Amino acid sequence: MASQNIYILGIESSCDDTAAAVIHNGKILSNVIASQKIHEDYGGVVPELASRAHQQNIVPVVDQALKKAGITKSQLHAVAFTRGPGLMGSLLVGTSFAKSLAYGLDLPLIDVNHMQAHILAHFIEEDGYNKPPFPFLAMTISGGHTQIVKVNDYFNMTVIGETIDDAVGEAYDKSGKILGLGYPAGPEIDKRARLGNPKAFKFTKPKVADLNFSFSGLKTAILYFIQRETKANPNFITENLNDICASIQYTIIGILMDKLKLASKQTGIKHIAIGGGVSANSGIREALKNGEQKFGWTTYVPKFEFTTDNAAMIAIVGYLKYLKGEYAPFDVTATARLKI
Template sequence: MLVLGIESSCDETGVALVEALGAGVPRLRAHALHSQIDMHQAYGGVVPELASRDHIRRVLPLTREVLREAGCGVDAIDLVAYTRGPGLAGALLVGAGVACALAAALEKPVLPVHHLEGHLLSPFLSADPPEFPFVALLVSGGHTQLMRVDGVGRYELLGETIDDAAGEAFDKSAKLLGLPYPGGPALSTLAEGGDPAAFKLPRPLLHSGDLDFSFAGLKTAVLTQVKKLGPALDDPQVRADLAASTQAAIVEVLVKKSLAALDATGLQRLVVAGGVGANRALRSQLDAACARRGVRVHYPELHLCTDNGAMIALAAALRVQAGVARPQRGYAFDVQPRWPLEAIDF
């Protein structure tokens, strides 16, 4: 089964082909990705209307590129998958519309996919795929969640952010430091030259006794430090120190809450997925902490941490293999800009 996946939930257009062979782990045949970072940088953040228009321009050329790379024609596609949500409504409609039109033209079935399920399952495309069951730390954009995962479609929410997510804390703190969009990667790069203990910043909900997160207070603490420093923030070392201290606070919360989730479930396997999962400090500290406990940690390949079509095609293939989704031959569609992962109903 050859699955074409289309991702268009925010500011990256992704298209990929994944091949499912029997009951084995599907393999990635080809993928292509276009990032809108340069376009949105002038505005300091994503402009939804511009994002939607750019998806329209990119999705078909990327599809042709993927088919060329895979060495197959469009008729070889057995299933077309697309991101139904969550995400920006206009951007989601582009991917959904193209996917359903293509499937209808080919008389092939179509399958909507949850964006976060794509991230959750993306480590199965890595050289070291996980095995069920596991605890998943999902750190993608506006989402920070801990899930117990017993199989495809079998997800239990353990904890989630009650306000800002980890990715938002990175991005908003970076903006306060005057760093360009997208702020998270820029802050992480700046932090490499700083002292993580230079500023005492809060670790919200670290000792709450539950598995929920909160990063809004950390952002406010960074704002307070920026105001307090004033012109001193122009010193490159001071900025690096504040960046490093901010990153240290976020990473410590993510690591300790993940370990608490492992303790609560009794599981010995952790999956980390989503854009923040590419953060080197997070990976280093999780690897060290889990190694001390004999816990296996799995990540997506670095180039598959951000939004991409491969994770959408993979999620569709795995859902079909597991018998938890039936591809549709009706081509009416809708999108779900707000859609909890545990609310998947197809």
């Protein structure tokens, strides 16, 4: 079946990025993203503003994805969309649009789990990219999620560890807010961390059972630490910013790697893949590479454009489901808390 010319349109609208992509037999032809800058003023995503921006962006984004792919909508075989998890208002825009388009073109509709898509982004056909073999461990790290998933097959996955409170991306953003950095703070902390001393300040790692994570305690510890130090020296942040960022990043990466090491040890799996926006972090990528030397891991890091919220990952899941004939009914509904 894969030898046929199969074109799938993927639509992603789970948070604040409106995205559309066209995939042809597993190879991405276009991957268009409209980001919403308005949230920077608020230091976080405002759901009401996000859904409104999706309504404005979705038609031009889909139009551009088709044009860049060099195909017309009549050549499509199916429409895939993010069903969840995510912000309800945002998901509704993508879901309604995908349903209308598929219905109007008399095409199959395919619903996609956003978290599965982050993992299956590793199966996009890319020259020179080795795909992870089953079973492998996937760590998905983003602003809304922190999970370790045992992946037995494309659609046979088990979450073996997840955050019990904040996601890792939130830990970065909230730490950044405390330090007076802009939103999102992750890239800025990462950049400054490379210039600082990771052992300048010590933050305690939270003790959480099994393979689960917790980041809210760390955020509180950072807040109290900064309050205490700035009371003694009002210029403490500006004088030590790179060292503070390096110490925060060192602690966060330590928490992630401790759990990943434990997961690998418990399952005996040495193939480790990462996904989600935070996987763009240079410190995390470096720690994974070190894991290859230290623990005999083989690690898989997708191209940067496939790690953040994007529609290419939705399209690859759509393609894999299309090959199996797994379509969604037209009364399918968006689900904010969809599980893997």
